[in-house]
Structure formats: C-alpha cells, structure tokens
Amino acid sequence: MLGQVRLTRLYELFSVSECDMDIVESAYTTLRTIGKDELWLHNWIKEKPARLGLGDLLIKHSELSHYNNKGGRLDILAYRPDLDTFYEIEVMLGECDADHGFRVLDYWARERLRNPNARHVAVLVAEDLSGRYKTVIETLPQFLNFIGIELKVLKLPYEDGVVATLVSSIVAQPDDLVIDEGDEPNRS
Known part of the structure; x- marks a missing residue:
C-alpha cells in the first residue's frame, strides 16, 4: 500500500505532459564544426564558470602571462573562496594533446609558488579526453x-533549424576533491 501511495504522489508531481516529451534525433559534433573557436570557449566559461561543474568560481585572471615576452599564458585562473582553492584552467578544442597537458601542470606549479597557502587544482578542459592520453588523465x-573535464557538443533539431548545446562532464578528479554529491568522476 505504501508503494502505491508513493507512486500516486510521483504521478501527481509529474504531469502527463511533462513525462510525454518527444525524443528527438541528436548528433555529436565539434565546436569548430559549428563555427566556434577557443576564444569563444574561454568567454563561454568566463560568462558562467559554474558550467564546468566545479561550484561557484570567481574568475581572477584570463590569459595570465607567466613568461615575459615568450608566450605562456594561463587560459583562466579561477578561485573558489569557500574552499580557498585556486583552479588553473587550460582550455582546448578537439582531442587533448601533450602540449596542453604539460602546460596546465606547469601553470599549476607556478601558481602554487605564487600563492603557497591556498589549495591549487590543475584543470584541463577539452572536447575529447578519451584519446592517446586517457590513461595519464585518469x-x-x-x-x-588534477581534474579533467570533457565537453561534448550536441546538435539538436529546433523549430526550423538546428541548435547546439555543450554538455560538460568531469572524467577525472581526486577522490578528496569530490565535494557535492553527483560530482563523482565517471568510472566506465
């Protein structure tokens, strides 16, 4: 009887119209394919950093120079005050490569020296973390x-055209950095 009461309450919470949604065809694509570049991705993250799934982050710096006149710019330095934690974020389109992987670790190490009393986390954001360096990332x-965040671009039909949405998922992170339920890395 108790189970029937729960089912009735669930039915009341979700009207038939909400549960009777159409399922549409979708397809994965890339940001480049839909005309977006790395600068667009930086701005998308800076506009709403919570999209990465790391909580309420404050953007401290963007394109932070670490090497005078030699390039070497950290894409995004973010900070989460409630945890006194800095996030050194390196962003790239496409599949993760060694250059970006080492670069994020270099910036992470340098920022640890600049702010030694805070916690620091290296974050690599890419469209594909399942390639050659998957084992290293895991x-x-x-x-x-270190946290690895994979972004997938999903094309969906919309009215008379097509729209795209970005889906982010944390694919690698230390167990002690799992803060909120549901933040656990995918283990498949």
Missing part, C-alpha cells in the same frame, strides 16, 4: 590535484 588525480 592516473594523474591519484598523485596530484
């Missing part, structure tokens, strides 16, 4: 504060 969090 192993790094066992040894240092």
